[in-house]
Amino acid sequence: MLTWENVSHDYGAGPVLADVRLRVSPGEVLALTGRSGCGKTSLLNMAAGLIAPLAGRVSNTFLHTACVFQDPRLLPWRRTVDNIAFGLKAMGLPRKERMARANRLAERMGLTPGDLTKYPHALSGGMRQRASLARALAVKPDLLLLDEPFSALDVGLRRELQDLVRSLINERGLAAIFVTHDLAEAVRLSDRIVILAPSPGRLVHEQRIAEPFTDRDENFVRRITDGLLAAPTVRTAFGRTGHVPPAPSSIRTTPPRMQIARKEINKVEFKPVSLPETTLATDMAGRKVLVKAQIDKVFGYNPMVTSLLFSLAPDKIAGLGMPPMPPERMLADPEYLSLPVLGVMGGDFGGGKTTFDKDAIGQHGVDLILSLTLFALDEVEVGAAERLQQELDIPVLVYDGDLDRTGEVLRRVGALVGVPDRGNVLGDYFDEKFRHITKTVAGIPQDERRTVYYAQSPTGLLTEPRRSRHGQIIEYAGGVNAAEVFEQRGCGRTPVCAADLARWDPDVVVMLSDEGKSPQRLYNRLRTDPFWSRLKATRDNAVFEPPAGMYNWFDRPPSVNRLMGLIWLTNLLYPEWFGWDMIRETREFYKLFYRMDLGRKQVETMLGPSMRGLAN
Amino acid sequence: MARPARTAWPRLWGFRYPALGIALFLGLWWMGSHCYGPFILPSPLEAGRALWRLILDGEAGRAALVTAVRALGGFAIAALLGSGMGILAGLRPPLAQTLKPVTAMLLGIPPIAWIVLAILWFGTAGLTPVFTVIVTALPIVFAVAVEGARTRDQGLEDMARSFGTPPWMLFLDVRLPHLLSYLFPGWVTALALSWKVAVMAELLASTDGIGASMALARINLDTADALAWVIVLLVMLLTVELLVLEPLQRRMEPWRDGTASS
Numbered sequence: 001m002l003t004w005e006n007v008s009h010d011y012g013a014g015p016v017l018a019d020v021r022l023r024v025s026p027g028e029v030l031a032l033t034g035r036s037g038c039g040k041t042s043l044l045n046m047a048a049g050l051i052a053p054l055a056g057r058v059s060n061t062f063l064h065t066a067c068v069f070q071d072p073r074l075l076p077w078r079r080t081v082d083n084i085a086f087g088l089k090a091m092g093l094p095r096k097e098r099m100a101r102a103n104r105l106a107e108r109m110g111l112t113p114g115d116l117t118k119y120p121h122a123l124s125g126g127m128r129q130r131a132s133l134a135r136a137l138a139v140k141p142d143l144l145l146l147d148e149p150f151s152a153l154d155v156g157l158r159r160e161l162q163d164l165v166r167s168l169i170n171e172r173g174l175a176a177i178f179v180t181h182d183l184a185e186a187v188r189l190s191d192r193i194v195i196l197a198p199s200p201g202r203l204v205h206e207q208r209i210a211e212p213f214t215d216r217d218e219n220f221v222r223r224i225t226d227g228l229l230a231a232p233t234v235r236t237a238f239g240r241t242g243h244v245p246p247a248p249s250s251i252r253t254t255p256p257r258m259q260i261a262r263k264e265i266n267k268v269e270f271k272p273v274s275l276p277e278t279t280l281a282t283d284m285a286g287r288k289v290l291v292k293a294q295i296d297k298v299f300g301y302n303p304m305v306t307s308l309l310f311s312l313a314p315d316k317i318a319g320l321g322m323p324p325m326p327p328e329r330m331l332a333d334p335e336y337l338s339l340p341v342l343g344v345m346g347g348d349f350g351g352g353k354t355t356f357d358k359d360a361i362g363q364h365g366v367d368l369i370l371s372l373t374l375f376a377l378d379e380v381e382v383g384a385a386e387r388l389q390q391e392l393d394i395p396v397l398v399y400d401g402d403l404d405r406t407g408e409v410l411r412r413v414g415a416l417v418g419v420p421d422r423g424n425v426l427g428d429y430f431d432e433k434f435r436h437i438t439k440t441v442a443g444i445p446q447d448e449r450r451t452v453y454y455a456q457s458p459t460g461l462l463t464e465p466r467r468s469r470h471g472q473i474i475e476y477a478g479g480v481n482a483a484e485v486f487e488q489r490g491c492g493r494t495p496v497c498a499a500d501l502a503r504w505d506p507d508v509v510v511m512l513s514d515e516g517k518s519p520q521r522l523y524n525r526l527r528t529d530p531f532w533s534r535l536k537a538t539r540d541n542a543v544f545e546p547p548a549g550m551y552n553w554f555d556r557p558p559s560v561n562r563l564m565g566l567i568w569l570t571n572l573l574y575p576e577w578f579g580w581d582m583i584r585e586t587r588e589f590y591k592l593f594y595r596m597d598l599g600r601k602q603v604e605t606m607l608g609p610s611m612r613g614l615a616n
Numbered sequence: 617m618a619r620p621a622r623t624a625w626p627r628l629w630g631f632r633y634p635a636l637g638i639a640l641f642l643g644l645w646w647m648g649s650h651c652y653g654p655f656i657l658p659s660p661l662e663a664g665r666a667l668w669r670l671i672l673d674g675e676a677g678r679a680a681l682v683t684a685v686r687a688l689g690g691f692a693i694a695a696l697l698g699s700g701m702g703i704l705a706g707l708r709p710p711l712a713q714t715l716k717p718v719t720a721m722l723l724g725i726p727p728i729a730w731i732v733l734a735i736l737w738f739g740t741a742g743l744t745p746v747f748t749v750i751v752t753a754l755p756i757v758f759a760v761a762v763e764g765a766r767t768r769d770q771g772l773e774d775m776a777r778s779f780g781t782p783p784w785m786l787f788l789d790v791r792l793p794h795l796l797s798y799l800f801p802g803w804v805t806a807l808a809l810s811w812k813v814a815v816m817a818e819l820l821a822s823t824d825g826i827g828a829s830m831a832l833a834r835i836n837l838d839t840a841d842a843l844a845w846v847i848v849l850l851v852m853l854l855t856v857e858l859l860v861l862e863p864l865q866r867r868m869e870p871w872r873d874g875t876a877s878s
Binding site: 045048049050065066067069071073075077078086087089090091092139145445 | 771772780793
């Protein structure tokens, strides 16, 4: 139990807290809320033992207390996994045990193996906060103190982390104290809300919320928040003089399909109509959407999703995005090739060339539409999904298309479409290879890294710059993407200037001719072109066309085959560090992901052109 | 995974411009010796020959060892004392304020003045160069250590304390890496200065070491020998800098690499 007994405090510039009395019992989730300057953080710091009150007493009988701060406060000189294990090290656990515990927890928190070997500055804000949460949970606390842990995150991420934290708290039966200035967040997450008023900080209102966490939807949160703000003491504590609080961004949880079905019941009059059994699915933007329990037809925004589905459950693909390309025709079975072409679309996929055939999608009885984002999962992507869902009456789920989250996507989509075991097998295989690669790459000294340029048709002066998702294999493979320009949103293909390319003079060029439709075209041109033949990579014979089988290994579409692309590129860039047996890796991958037994010769042909002119 | 065998050629290729600079310098030197004659400026060949003779005699090795012991020994003492005191002072503001005017004064006194004082105090023994190195290097290291300790991140320390971190771990895992990012540049500066000061002190107040040998070359009007000693000194300086300090820094601060593992 944690109690503040008649606590007062003062930092030297007037009283901050005056006679605060408060108690938290085991397993209770308390939210401390109020305007800034009302002393909520001071109360929390006292609970953490970081400051002592000037008057009164704070007693904490919980065994372990752990803190999560507003900023992640990770040690910049330690890798993420060591940061997560920091509290365990302080407890004196041996290294092996704390690494095992940190790895387990990181997975639960949605951190990928790739993230774990990075230093904190290379992580995104959301990932850093996850690491900070994992660090707190690693010490198995029975009291968790959270100081505005979500306020630095953007909307989609915030919701996702809130759900995660609350479910972790429930799972472990922890007591927790949230400090937040967002009343809606307090209502959504806590069992008891305590509202403080500033100068000096004092308790003005207290309310219990009995509703189980999972039943709190937007309407409920809004109703309770409005109810709280109706009390004059609360309104003054928040400094609001009458105006209505901004509505939390609404995310619909019931698709209109239900409403239509209900209307039909009315029309058919008393004839029983069986409604499909549904479950609630959460996507990576934190949106909760009702989907059918038995899913038979899935369609994707773009070929990335098609490839994901082809590896997980080929019989559930509702249709293709584009007519099959040569690599697909080479390997796919007739059933795949005869699937209807339903068009592509995405937030801004294909440079806005949306060819989505909405009528056809309706006719083919699609149960679910998936999106894998080519950009950070942001409000643009979420907005596009929402609009599409509204228009088509088909649930739309959004997943992160980042390469290092592919394992997680495989597992989650596998579970969603009813093949959880296969999702786990593929996801684990992906993560294991990926972890091995990132670990090895992390050991390659900076001065041995090679610069890589990604050239695309027609001129070769279209690229995907540093930090773009289309070209991200380069960075994960330990190469330095030579192109340092702003990425063009849409379908990518950012133009660069020939003078810049000559200045970057990359060690290696990876080129893709006509999105993989006519391999070698660009390559043949480069060899004779006076400008290109001056480049170091051309002179060194370090120009490579990525192999393709079903889908290109490197990009276009950035599919699950990118794992092979990663192996292929690490093999080209750092053969001394990776002892890949390319033939074996390729056969293993195609066997596992596509159930295809490729012959040795077949693999050699597939790899053939790219093995030409092996660098050094 | 086996460590890779480094391919040497691309690494050497990266040194082509520095090599050009060195060649240019040698060319100028040669021309100069042609214009002024071997007495004023012996050619690089003659200097090289003198150097070879000194190496064969064992004289170069002996003198270099003596000077290295003095410079590095003095530097080590200064680095230890300066870092320790600096960190303490940075953590205790009153101490920093007390010591600040003292170090400011020490920094202001030119090394040559210290040499004079040291000769008066210690005579022409080996102690003079060591002492001079210590008093010139100490204030530099002290100043950066104070700055490093003063700018520590309170947020990280609060985080560490909230986990009940033991004091040794708080120091090693939280404070020291930050301190090192300040200390390293300071150590490099102080080390470079140590060499120069050690040789200067030897020249004026010692009977052995590179400095004393240079004084001898001056008395004998042997310019080739003097140049040979300069080369010995340069080689030692670069060796320590490139083979010890730089790899050490890279090893201790891998997180500084912008794209270390992305």
